[in-house]
Amino acid sequence: xxxxxxxxxxxxxxxxxxxxxxxxxxxxxxxxxxxxxxxxxxxxxxxxxxxxxxxxxxxxxxxxxxxxxxxxxxxxxxxxxxxxxxxxxxxxxxxxxxxxxxxxxxxxxxxxxxxxxxxxxxxxxxxxxxxxxxxxxxxxxxxxxxx
Amino acid sequence: xxxxxxxxxxxxxxxxxxxxxxxxxxxxxxxxxxxxxxxxxxxxxxxxxxxxxxxxxxxxxxxxxxxxxxxxxxxxxxxxxxxxxxxxxxxxxxxxxxxxxxxxxxxxxxxxxxxxxxxxxxxxxxxxxxxxxxxxxxxxxxxxxxx
DNA sequence: CTACTAAATGAAAATCGTTTTCAGTTAGCA
DNA sequence: TGCTAACTGAAAACGATTTTCATTTAGTAG
Numbered sequence: 001x002x003x004x005x006x007x008x009x010x011x012x013x014x015x016x017x018x019x020x021x022x023x024x025x026x027x028x029x030x031x032x033x034x035x036x037x038x039x040x041x042x043x044x045x046x047x048x049x050x051x052x053x054x055x056x057x058x059x060x061x062x063x064x065x066x067x068x069x070x071x072x073x074x075x076x077x078x079x080x081x082x083x084x085x086x087x088x089x090x091x092x093x094x095x096x097x098x099x100x101x102x103x104x105x106x107x108x109x110x111x112x113x114x115x116x117x118x119x120x121x122x123x124x125x126x127x128x129x130x131x132x133x134x135x136x137x138x139x140x141x142x143x144x145x146x147x
Numbered sequence: 148x149x150x151x152x153x154x155x156x157x158x159x160x161x162x163x164x165x166x167x168x169x170x171x172x173x174x175x176x177x178x179x180x181x182x183x184x185x186x187x188x189x190x191x192x193x194x195x196x197x198x199x200x201x202x203x204x205x206x207x208x209x210x211x212x213x214x215x216x217x218x219x220x221x222x223x224x225x226x227x228x229x230x231x232x233x234x235x236x237x238x239x240x241x242x243x244x245x246x247x248x249x250x251x252x253x254x255x256x257x258x259x260x261x262x263x264x265x266x267x268x269x270x271x272x273x274x275x276x277x278x279x280x281x282x283x284x285x286x287x288x289x290x291x292x293x294x
Numbered sequence: 295c296t297a298c299t300a301a302a303t304g305a306a307a308a309t310c311g312t313t314t315t316c317a318g319t320t321a322g323c324a
Numbered sequence: 325t326g327c328t329a330a331c332t333g334a335a336a337a338c339g340a341t342t343t344t345c346a347t348t349t350a351g352t353a354g
Contacts, residue, residue: 018321018330040311054333059312074281081311095265095273104269110261111278118242118280122251126242126282131258133265135273165301165350187340201304206341228340 005031008070017064025050026061036074036082072128093131152178155217164211169200173208183221183229183250221250240277244284 008027009019017023029045030037037045039062043055062083066073071083095104109131119126155174156166164170176192177184184192186209190202209230213220218230221241231252242251256278266273 095271123285124242124282125288126280129280132277133273134275135271138270141272
């Protein structure tokens with residue numbers, strides 16, 4: 001389950017932020033996506049319908065949403081950050097083939113116990129996690145064997 | 148246990164990389180530290196003894212070492228990456244504070260069962276994994292409460 | 295020890311993602 | 325309808341990282 005647009009708008013209004021068409025579009029875009037999106041990717045997607053929008057506005061809005069804990073900010077390889085709607089209780093992970101780049105998603109990760117243990121030990125309030133497995137898919141393994 | 152300088156030099160030589168005084172110093176600096184260091188921090192530490200060294204060289208060397216799996220690259224908040232000596236056989240994971248960037252390492256992850264399950268279901272040969280928890284450390288939580 | 299060559303170095307410039315500045319626009323409220 | 329704080333977009337600034345290029349050096353063969 002994901003936050004509704006209404007819930008997000010209320011949350012923003014409550015803190016004195018205004019609801020602008022740009023912000024609506026940004027929330028909507030992040031919401032539609034089941035993948036993490038970088039600011040640049042969000043910009044590209046929005047630009048098609050909303051040519052006038054500025055990349056700056058996207059940065060600013062994402063910063064606010066992440067600050068309120070409504071979306072989840074993530075830092076992966078390269079110099080890029082990306083954002084995903086926060087799905088309370090559900091999260092999603094990847095299994096990546098290091099040869100061909102195929103990505104398989106999975107959602108069951110059983111990290112609750114570890115999360116509790118870490119949280120207790122470190123006094124962190126844990127908000128999320130990133131889990132990725134890297135390996136070789138069947139096809140690529142067969143190629144390697146053959147070659 | 149951490150890799151020895153000798154082991155690292157051999158690993159480099161084996162791939163045709165040369166052992167230069169700069170590389171020695173960089174390896175030595177990362178090795179001495181029990182903390183993650185950013186390229187800029189490494190630069191600062193080295194500059195005191197080796198004023199001539201270039202930041203570029205540090206970037207280049209870190210890239211090679213990380214590529215060979217001898218050090219561990221980490222992306223935390225802000226636009227910064229940092230590096231830590233790798234401890235073979237342990238794999239090591241991070242708990243990151245999304246506010247201040249503090250990183251806590253841990254090594255117990257209990258993902259063996261999940262790995263087997265995924266491997267069976269997807270026919271992947273799984274070689275490794277990346278696990279990061281993101282949250283808010285005690286100090287930052289207290290600040291948030293107060294503010 | 296000397297000469298050679300591929301690899302490495304450092305300085306400067308280029309690049310990329312992100313942030314700041316600023317003048318003009320707009321949402322939300324009286 | 326009018327007001328004002330908040331928002332916007334363009335351009336400039338910024339900081340981290342990468343590329344380019346001329347020079348130097350490690351490792352090796354003679």
